[in-house]
Amino acid sequence: MDTADAIIVGAGHNGLVAANLLADAGWDVLVLEATPHAGGAVRSGHVTAPGYLSDLFSAFYPLGYASPVIKRLGLGEHGLSWRHAPDVLCHLLPDGRSVTMNRDIEVTAASVEEFAPGDGERWKNAYRDWQDVATPMLDVITSPFPPVRAGLGLAARLRVSGGLRLARRLLLSARELGSELFRGEGAKLLLAGNALHTDLSPEEAGGAVYGWLLAMLGQQAGWPVPVGGAQRLTDALVSRLVSRGGRIVYGVRAERVLVARGRAMGVRSAGGTDWRARRAVLADVPAPSLYLDLVGARHLPPRLVEDLAHFRWDGSTIKIDWALSGPVPWKNPAVGRAGTVHLGADLNGLTRYAAELACGELPTEPFLLAGQMTTADPSRSPDGTESLWAYSHLPFRTAWDAEPVARQAERMEDVLERAAPGFRQLVVARHVAGPADLEREDPSLVGGTVGGGSQAAFQQLFLRPIPGLGRADTPVDRLFLAGSSAHPGGGVHGAPGANAARAAIARDRALTGDLYASAIRAAHRAVYADR
Template sequence: MATESVDAVVVGAGPNGLVAANALADAGWEVLVLEANDVVGGAVRSAEVTAPGFTTDLFSAFYPLAEASPVIRGLDLPAYGLTWVQAPTVLAHTLDDGYAAVLRRRVEDTAAALEADAPGDGEAWTAMVEQWMRVRDPLLDALFTPFPPIRPGARLLRRLGTTQALDLARLAVTPVRRLADERFRGIGPKLLLTGNALHTDIPPDGAGSGIFGWLLCMLGQDVGFPVPQGGSGELAGALAARIRSHGGDIRTGARVTGIEVRGDRACGVRLADGTRVTARRAVLADVSAPTLYRDLVGLGKLPGSLARQLDRFQWDDATIKVDWALREPIPWRAGDSPTGPAGAGTVHLGVDDTGFVDFAADLSAKRTPRRPFLLLGQMTTADPSRSPAGTESAWAYTHVPVGSLGDRESVAAHVERMHEAVERCAPGFRDRILATHVQSPADLQDRDANLVGGAINAGTSGLHQQLVFRPVLGLGRPETPVEGLYLASAAAHPGGGVHGACGWNAARAALGGGGPVRRRLLRTTWGRLLPDE
């Protein structure tokens, strides 16, 4: 049986695992990344799956969080082949009657269009962006820092003062519909805020949905919704190239089946082919929380309280995604202006302001929505290299209840609903389809084991499973009850999105060796006492 030894093993080559490996390699550690799939990237991958010459992002596609993340920006990925490009317009929400609310690249242009719809809304939008710019840097640092974010939080408080800090705290727990009603009169800002909030699984009347809608709108207004030129796989490729340039190793087709624990310490991993890799310093796991604790470690080696809390772990809603090769761009009812949906990289559609509530209610009641809310990507519009000139590589996804669409007939029926939604906003859309590729919730999991049941956020974004509650009751940190083992996936705080913070925080914790933080974690959370040093 083959055995080898390195300083650290990273299980999983998703974006968080790759960021973690970069951080450890930068510190001079001997790092080995083990990935079960044949290519790196996790949910950041692209391929030709519809028609020759059409590049499709298989999972995630637009990366405002990556562009704004101090973690990703600090890695200088353009030096390793990454080029960011953007569509002429950031985002649009179009309705069946042809109306479109548009988030444009310049604040003045977005505000002017909103003002034309409802006097006062342009000024209110500008004020919201100004609020964002005041808090931007310390807020992002706080979001991407292990909880509690003491230093970034102090900076944020100093910058805002008590009254404005309380206003921001209220925004963080305000439902997005309430937020929109408080600040705007017209439908345009409400569509933009609510549509962005529904990138998560929090309903529009749910506490905490406002902060997500606000954050994505403000990031779109600030950095846009950029995409990697050539496909999302180029982002993963740049991360991997950087690891190798710093002496790290990446092995694909290497499925880890267990994490070896001796004396409460992680000491290595077992692979499906029988290979054992010893980790002299740490094991970092870019896998889902249930997979790490139940399958790779085993509940018998963990505190009983953890097993009970895992029983309460909640996945986010499932996802179905349809990819298209189109012979021509989508014929939007709103027209072909580059300042409307025709020029937008991301388009929201399928529901109006009240339709958001109906859609969320269906998901909450475990009903497959009859009128789905769609997030649609026009990838050639954002990056002309994605398909032949004059064509469009596009996709759309929508959420469905966990466990639904369990057979081909139900999948086909929902794909038809998705086609109908696009056709209502763009008559003649079907006639432009050259090829279609469908990824059901089960297909998504087959391609990436972390997308359990088609859940793309590694667990609900609801407040009951965020911050100190993510993935279970704890301190919102990457440390685990096993010494030398760190959770480096989106299951850890701050959660989903391609920002790299989960992997970076895990690497920082590993480099620090846990120390007093880990001992306090084990005492207060898991009921396991360690001797003081």
């Protein structure tokens, strides 16, 4: 039996962040990873053609670049560096017009101004509003819920009336916020298109916060990529952990959290090997996997198990990587400067696309989120070529047949061919990853989901992953949820992992540990008491 202070299940970026913070606190840390690779959905590989590097899952990291959690780790000392494309984002409309976001606010303002006089100044006003709250807002987002200290800082900055206005703004749909702030479709698309990085439609309450956050981060700091691929971010986390004595064991699939007298004592892996945890077990896995598979209903309050039946996953995903022999031949040349490209829909088209998803149908005109990786980082492919990817959402299903996935891949290429005639002639090779492929490579991407559960308002804050405390603590003492199913949710920012590490340290440091555990259990009993 191997023993450590903390056993961490899963070497995704959240698990690695948690492991690093615990190692910083002097803990002996052991990470168990089911696959042969660290990183979860932050990995790179050569899956198309020799010399073309693809980010296998996520690629652009505005949240990771701005995250206080990631910044404090000092990953530059472990080989991580960042690079920006000339333009942050371009949304290409079906009629050939485009709107561009650039880190130079004058460039962005001029682009949105083309859609409606005055929108350039309105964009600058919206950005000034963001600058007033950016630092405390990011602290609030990445802090455990309730974010008392960070929340006080934000409240002091806004005062009562400003706080109420911000709260209202964050509860709006992306379409409604766009309509309140702007007159033309260009600026509205920069909000709505970014909101669709989640599973929310332009009409869904609470979607505005994601569109606003990603757009303002893009304006402030861009959407950079790690030089040399997403893998470099993972490699830096691993290097930092190992330098502090942490250990990672690969090819070990956790089968059960060992629970005795209401406490997590360790983990049993497939094959029957036990791994003992002296202080804590942290799980970088989806909430249903932790509670229903690793812990089991008999150790949980019945109402928690009942609530998990209503846990809502985000949408399934299809992702395609292409090796291109030349730059994408966009009909609109402005698109060629952008690292990230949104295409296939105008504002109403985004709503129709989301409606088809909500009806469980394959969108006939898919909205694409594309990345021109060589444009952002020339090391990704040979000179004069492009390493391109695009993904699109599908209705959530736990199992997908090959035929509809292949059909949607062709529709995605049709969208690109219309926007860039001659695109198909440049394809040297392609790699299609449907939902089953994504889950096979990273078991946390259940059904090809990428957010650890819906980002809808009814599954956020104290409601994430289900109604409860909204914290990393679980009803099992010394067991902590460290994955993106926990607050604040999906995205590569490390906050769920950091929150779990902080909770584990607080539990261990409590002068009266039994009282701490009793208080947490009492709180969970109040929430999950039997009817």
